[in-house]
Amino acid sequence: MSxxxxxKNTANLKIRRGGPEQPERHETFDFPFEDGQSVLDALRWIxxxxxxxxxxxxxxxSANACKECVMRIDGRTGYACTTPxxxxxxxxxxxxxxxxxxxxxxxxxxxxxxx
Amino acid sequence: xxxxxxxxxxxxxxxxxxxxxxxYGAISAAKAGANVILxxxxxxxxxxxxxxxxxxxxxxxxEEEPDDWRFHLKDTITAGRGLVxxxxxxxxxxxxxxxxxxxxxxxxxxxxxxxxxxxxxQAHAPxxxxxxxxxxxxxxxxxxxxxxxxxxxxxxxxxxxxxxLTVTDIVVEDxxxxxxVALHLESxxxxxxxxxxxxxATGGLTSMxxxxxxxxxxxxxxxxxxxxxxxxxxxxxxxxxxxxxxxAPRLIGMDPIMWDPFRYKLGGRLLNGDMEEFTQNYGTAEDxxxxxxxxxxxxxIVKEVEAGRGSPHGGAWLSFEHIPKPDLRAxxxxxxxRLAKVGIDLTKMAIxxxxxxxxxxxGLRVNDSLTTNVSNLFAAGEAVGGANGANRxxxxxxxxxxxxxxxxxxxxxxxxxxxxxxxIHDSARPYLEIITNAGARTGDGPNPTSxxxxxxxxxxQDVGPFRTGEGLQRAVAAISEMQAELPHMPTGGxxxxxxxxxDWFGLRNMLAVAETIATAALARxxxxxxxxxxxxxxxxxxxxxxxxxRADGDGLHISRGEVRQLx
Numbered sequence: 001m002s003x004x005x006x007x008k009n010t011a012n013l014k015i016r017r018g019g020p021e022q023p024e025r026h027e028t029f030d031f032p033f034e035d036g037q038s039v040l041d042a043l044r045w046i047x048x049x050x051x052x053x054x055x056x057x058x059x060x061x062s063a064n065a066c067k068e069c070v071m072r073i074d075g076r077t078g079y080a081c082t083t084p085x086x087x088x089x090x091x092x093x094x095x096x097x098x099x100x101x102x103x104x105x106x107x108x109x110x111x112x113x114x115x
Numbered sequence: 116x117x118x119x120x121x122x123x124x125x126x127x128x129x130x131x132x133x134x135x136x137x138x139y140g141a142i143s144a145a146k147a148g149a150n151v152i153l154x155x156x157x158x159x160x161x162x163x164x165x166x167x168x169x170x171x172x173x174x175x176x177x178e179e180e181p182d183d184w185r186f187h188l189k190d191t192i193t194a195g196r197g198l199v200x201x202x203x204x205x206x207x208x209x210x211x212x213x214x215x216x217x218x219x220x221x222x223x224x225x226x227x228x229x230x231x232x233x234x235x236x237q238a239h240a241p242x243x244x245x246x247x248x249x250x251x252x253x254x255x256x257x258x259x260x261x262x263x264x265x266x267x268x269x270x271x272x273x274x275x276x277x278x279x280l281t282v283t284d285i286v287v288e289d290x291x292x293x294x295x296v297a298l299h300l301e302s303x304x305x306x307x308x309x310x311x312x313x314x315x316a317t318g319g320l321t322s323m324x325x326x327x328x329x330x331x332x333x334x335x336x337x338x339x340x341x342x343x344x345x346x347x348x349x350x351x352x353x354x355x356x357x358x359x360x361x362x363a364p365r366l367i368g369m370d371p372i373m374w375d376p377f378r379y380k381l382g383g384r385l386l387n388g389d390m391e392e393f394t395q396n397y398g399t400a401e402d403x404x405x406x407x408x409x410x411x412x413x414x415x416i417v418k419e420v421e422a423g424r425g426s427p428h429g430g431a432w433l434s435f436e437h438i439p440k441p442d443l444r445a446x447x448x449x450x451x452x453r454l455a456k457v458g459i460d461l462t463k464m465a466i467x468x469x470x471x472x473x474x475x476x477x478g479l480r481v482n483d484s485l486t487t488n489v490s491n492l493f494a495a496g497e498a499v500g501g502a503n504g505a506n507r508x509x510x511x512x513x514x515x516x517x518x519x520x521x522x523x524x525x526x527x528x529x530x531x532x533x534x535x536x537x538x539i540h541d542s543a544r545p546y547l548e549i550i551t552n553a554g555a556r557t558g559d560g561p562n563p564t565s566x567x568x569x570x571x572x573x574x575x576q577d578v579g580p581f582r583t584g585e586g587l588q589r590a591v592a593a594i595s596e597m598q599a600e601l602p603h604m605p606t607g608g609x610x611x612x613x614x615x616x617x618d619w620f621g622l623r624n625m626l627a628v629a630e631t632i633a634t635a636a637l638a639r640x641x642x643x644x645x646x647x648x649x650x651x652x653x654x655x656x657x658x659x660x661x662x663x664x665r666a667d668g669d670g671l672h673i674s675r676g677e678v679r680q681l682x
Contacts, residue, residue: 036364052615053615060167063370064369065330102610105612109278113159115302
C-alpha cells in the first residue's frame with residue numbers, strides 16, 4: 001500500500017456481528033481507501049484501529065494462497081483479499097452454509113482437523 | 116484458583132507449526148512409527164511461509180548440468196559471510212537432492228524441460244555457481260509443495276492434525292521438554308499436550324516488521340517458545356530483507372515477492388527515480404542477468420532512496436520493458452493475464468519495488484540431529500539458526516523446510532522410542548494459569564492488536580535493514596516499555612474466536628524475540644551480510660563468531676560461540 005497517495009474514496013462496510021446464539025446485528029465502519037485496496041485491507045484496518053474484537057480469519061494476507069478469508073461479500077461468496085473495495089455500502093457477512101463461530105468466522109476446517 | 120484445565124492430549128511427537136517443515140517432519144516421524152500431533156495456530160498446511168513461496172528450491176540434482184552437493188555447500192558458505200554453521204549447511208546441501216526426488220515421487224510436478232531431453236529444469240539464482248534451482252510453474256512452487264505434503268500427511272492414521280490451536284508455552288521438567296500448553300482459539304479453552312518429543316517448526320519472524328512478505332503467523336513464536344523453555348538462540352541479528360518486494364501499483368491476490376522469479380528467468384532492470392541503473396555505484400552492475408545478491412540490492416535501493424533518487428512511492432523501478440512480449444508470455448503464461456487484470460502491462464510500464472522483511476537466518480541453536488540444548492526439543496525449517504550464516508543463499512529456504520523437517524521428524528521419533536509417556540498434569544499448571552489469566556482480562560487501554568502494529572513500525576525503523584547504535588538503543592528501551600505494559604493489556608474477555616487474545620500471546624512472543632534481535636544487533640559492532648550498522652560499516656574479521664542468547668529469570672544472556680567448521 002502506498003503511504004504517499006491520499007485516499008480517494010470511502011467504503012462503508014456493513015458487517016454482520018455476533019455469534020450463533022445472538023440476534024442478527026450489523027455494524028458499519030467507514031474506511032477511506034485507495035484504488036486497488038481489498039476488503040481484507042479494510043477488515044484488518046478495522047481490527048487494528050477501530051475494533052480489535054472483530055473476528056475474521058486470514059493468514060497469508062493477500063497472497064491468494066491460504067484461502068482462509070472466504071466470506072459473503074455483497075451476497076456473493078468470495079475471498080476478502082481478492083475482492084476490491086468500492087465506494088458506498090458493502091455488505092460483509094459470514095458464509096451462510098457453515099456453522100457460525102462469531103462475526104465473520106465460520107467453521108471452515110476439515111472435520112478431522114478440529115480439536 | 117479453581118481453573119478450567121481443558122483437554123489433555125498425549126502423543127509421541129508433537130509438532131508445532133504445520134507449514135513445509137512441520138508437515139515433512141510429521142510424515143517422517145509417522146513413517147518411523149511414532150504417533151504424531153501436528154498442530155497449527157491457523158489451518159494445517161495452509162499457513163506459514165512455504166505456501167507463500169512462489170519461486171525456487173536449491174538442490175544439486177544435476178539435471179540441468181553436472182552438479183554436486185559440495186558446490187552447493189560452497190555457495191551456501193560463501194553467501195553466509197563467515198558465519199555459516201558448516202556441519203548444518205552440509206546436511207542441508209547433501210540431503211537436498213533426496214528430498215527433491217521424494218517430492219517428485221509424491222507428485223509435486225517440478226517444471227521440466229522437454230526439448231532438452233525431458234529433465235527437471237533448474238534455473239540460475241544469485242550466488243549459485245550454476246543452474247541449481249528447481250521450481251513448479253507458474254509461480255506455484257510453494258502452493259504445490261504444500262499440497263503435495265498435505266496429501267502425504269493425510270495418508271497416515273498416526274498423524275493427528277489440529278488447526279486453530281496456538282501453543283503458548285513448552286512445558287519443561289528437569290531440562291527436558293515434555294509437551295506444551297495451547298490456546299484453542301474458537302472456544303478460548305486451554306489444552307495440554309504431553310509429548311515424548313517436541314519439534315518447533317513455526318518458521319521465522321518476518322511479520323514483526325511492517326514491510327514484510329510474511330503470512331500473519333510468522334511472528335517469531337518458536338523462538339520465544341524456545342527461549343522461555345531454556346533453549347539457546349543464535350544469530351538473531353540477521354534478518355534478511357528481500358530487496359525487490361512489490362511496492363506499487365497495488366497488487367491484490369499476489370505475493371509481494373513475486374518479482375524474483377521474473378528476475379531469474381528474464382533478468383529485468385533495476386532503475387532509480389531518474390530511470391537510471393544504479394547498483395553499479397554500490398558494487399555490482401546489472402548486466403541483463405540477475406546477479407546482484409540480496410544484501411547488496413537491499414543496500415543499494417535503501418541508499419538510493421535516502422539520497423533522494425527513489426521512485427514516486429519511495430522505492431526503485433523494476434523494468435521488463437525491454438523484454439519482448441512473446442518472451443514474457445513464454446516465461447510466465449497465465450501470470451501475465453493475472454497482471455493484466457490489475458492493469459499491469461510489463462511491456463509498457465515498470466513497477467516499483469522496495470526491500471521487505473523476508474527471512475530470518477537466526478533461530479534455535481541445534482546440533483547435527485537438530486536437537487536444542489533442551490532435551491527432546493527439536494527445531495526444523497526456518498526456526499533453525501546457523502545453516503545460512505549472515506545471509507541466506509536464494510533457494511535454500513524451502514530446501515531447509517524439507518531437509519530439516521525430514522531429519523527432525525526422524526530424530527524426534529527415535530528420541531520418543533526410549534521413553535515412557537510423561538505425566539504433565541502438575542508441571543503444566545503454571546502455564547495453563549497464564550492462559551486463563553490472560554483470557555480473563557477485560558477492560559480498556561491499549562490493546563495488543565494495535566500494539567503489534569506499533570512494534571512492527573518500531574522494528575522497521577530502528578532494527579530494519581540499516582541500524583545505528585542510537586536507533587537500537589531506542590528500540591531496546593521501547594521494547595522494554597511495551598513489555599512492562601503487556602501484563603495489563605486487555606484481551607476482550609470470554610468470546611468465541613477471540614483473536615485479540617491470540618494477538619496478546621503473539622505480542623508476548625514478538626516482544627521477547629524483538630529484544631533478542633535488538634540486543635544482538637546492538638552488540639555486533641560491524642556490518643556483515645544482513646546486519647548492516649551505519650555507524651560500523653564494513654566487515655570486521657574479529658567478529659567472525661556467532662552470538663548466542665539464552666534467557667533466565669534475570670533476563671537475556673548473550674555470549675560468543677565459535678562458528679562450527681568442517682574439519
